[in-house]
Amino acid sequence: MSLPDGWEMVVGLEVHTELLTKTKMFCGCANNFGAEPNTNVCPVCLGLPGSLPVLNERAVELAMAIGAALHCTIAPSTFHRKNYFYPDMPKDFQISQYDLPINAAGYIDLPDGSRVSIERAHLEEDTGKSTHLGGSGRLHGADRSLVDYNRSGVPLVEIVSGPDIRSSAQARAYASELRGILIATNASDGRMEEGSMRIDANVSVRRSGDAFGTRCEIKNLNSLRSLGRAIDYEAARQVDLLEDGGTVRQETRHWDETRGETSTMRIKEEAEDYRYFREPDLVDLAPSDEWQARVRASLAPMPAERRREMTALLGSPSDAQLDAVTVVVDLGLDPWVRAAALAGVDAGLALNRAANELAGLESLDPSRVEGFVATLAMEQRGELSATQTKTVLAEVLASGADPRDVAAARGFEQLAASALGDIVATLIAEHPEEWGRYRDGDDKLAQFFIGLVMKATRGQANGKAVIAELQARR
């Protein structure tokens, strides 16, 4: 979707990611999703009187890994208290970083070549989770509210981009790239549906060349699809307002996925005064150069580098292949393609199979990579048709069986060898008119015969082998 001529949207994203630590940010409670409510709690994460926070070293390490991957400066930093009353926040303040974040001034390069700046990526603690029952279903006006403090004190990194994004597609590409980076650093599982990555979008519009307009913040966008739709909706709403001579009011807005609309949550005048001040229960955080160097040295390759590597394997890839590279790297499937290519399988074939056969799987056992490579090698040697390859691959990935055994059990190999010639000869005899036209040079009819062979073999023939048989009889 695009805005009317002459208008431009300006978007910045704030992404919260939960860190994959074993324990919470300031206590020894387990950090895991889906436990019975209020079982991963202790005096510290319940904010009981007299309890004190002690910073989790691993959380700092993961925050530094994120900073390094985002090309940020890692600097000495401090913790502040952000004060406001909310029942899912047991101390009625949140420990966060304010004027001195651990990571500042970085950037992300997107697959389309654009660069989005990162203002900061700071550490903070998560809140508990409220469920409102009956009545309005929101905090105010519900019949009852229940709070689960398992999430209270889970470490978060908030990554704030510059106002550099100019379309919903770019916003989605940024979020997707960031997700890949977070997964590559082992900092996050990137599961938006479980809330381990949550996005707020700051959206404004302007006539091209003008200064930035007034922005609205859309809260809690929990999928890439919501992100894109909400930004488009909000930008269009603001353009409509301005074109009708109105003004945009700075406010926080809520995205309703079902209705496809944003609506006012609170206006700026109602905004809280958080009364930030230094958290006196924590000491300053100044990671040594040596510690930073260790974190940098242990970083795995980031998606951009992995895309470059895939592209190099492909030689001169088509646009469609470049798109597939993005998908494959996003999903962390590039090691599979690399393994196949190293074993002599054509990189394009491996990319295609990874993008089409692996991408849709719910889970993928990394130990199956050998079977994946072996199956593709059989396909490349003509021992399996494309359809057969898909069948064999599904079974190899599910069970870990040897692809040769799978193919033998299904009788795929025999067909590929001798039976194909007989089938082709029979079909030529049954369709003399079409065969005549093919012999006279109408190559399109090859597809006709391939279709017949596939039908006769229930998809078990290799298309290239069929063409070879046809040409041998021409």
Place this chain on the structure above:
Amino acid sequence: MSARDIAARVRAGETTAVSELENSLAAIAARNGELNVFLHVDDEGAYRAARRVDERISEGLDPGVLTGVPVALKDNLCQRGVPTTCSSRILEGWRPPYSATVVERLVGAGAVPVGKTNLDEFAMGSSTETSAFGPTRNPLDPSRVPGGSSGGSAAAVAAGMTPISLGSDTGGSIRQPAALCGLVGVKPTYGLVSRYGLIAFASSLDQIGPFAANVADAALVLEVIAGHDPMDSTSLPEASPRLLEHLDDGVAGRTVGLVRELLEGADPEIVAAVRRAADTLAGAGANVIEISIPELHLGLSAYYLIAPAEASSNLARYDGVRYGLRVEGEDVTATNELTRSAGFGDEVKRRIMLGTYALSAGYYDAYYGQALKVRTRMIEAFARAYGQCDLLLGATTPTVAFEIGAKAQDPMAMYLSDVFTIPTNLAGEAAISVPFGVGESGLPIGVQLLGPGRSEARLFAAAAVLEAS
């Protein structure tokens, strides 16, 4: 009897922890109704602890340096399963599921916690009159206050209910009541004693310390409770200091600065006592010089911005949602407001409002930010003084114990009773109040010895000189 004597006799089998506990409970029963020292006496838990100590003795084990010594705990220290109120309605009925590090360490050394003592609500006050459960009376003259905020813990020792007790000192809350009750009271270096389990008033200023009837007992208790604790990020990294073995080091060759600003505004009898203390130290070989630290004048105003600012945040959690008092409103915001309106007393509300204001957008720089700068200047001024002196000397309080009700309606007058003690908290340094003579009314006078961070051994040695004179 001193804590050391009790521990020695229980260890030697001359008496038992249970018998010492019974003495303590009898003393409490005799005067608690009159003085309102203990908010909760944990007979059952105390008997259990005492019997455990006696069993260990009978098994030939040594429970530790505080074997069988009854101890009173200020009611802002968490003890597992024991009601802990901070003398506030808002926490009435709450029983912590965990114990403060200091409590664990006392019990680990064989001490027997007997109960929780009264304090100014959330330690905000200097007379124990802001307690929601009524004032504590000074055992030496029940018409007068024991000081505060740790008035109950001071009164417990002064009334002979327990030989030792723990308090907390945010702006003088141990030293001032120690002075008013004729006891030794210690504000240790910030970070020397773990704050884990101390219900926070002002986190950057709070420090737990002992009350005792003599210097050596105070040193013994501090040795037990001090030392690094991984549960407190602001805890100093080192182990507990050796204090008792330096108790007889004396002050010969030490330079002691008699600080003009720590006498200004004090009653003449107090000034006279401090000058006699200076003479005593000089007589023991110290080089006493008179010095001026003008920055100390700024302490009170900086303190009354920083402490309330931190308190406004620390006390936010008492919102009626999870524990303690809840006054139901029509929604959660109303419940928060009704609970806090009903649960907090006037002084706590005053400080929450002060602190909230000091941190507010548009006022932060002028108030809280400015106070932080003053605090830095205070630290620098003390550092200059300690470039010249090993120790500083001054009054602990401007007056002896005052009448109950005399200052209760005048916050400024009350705040001024901490004017000599507050600077040490702002600087994060150490100080000790030692009884030194009595005033015309026969009430005790305390003098204050101040030292840089980690100077406790030096302070105790000087205190021992004053005690011996």
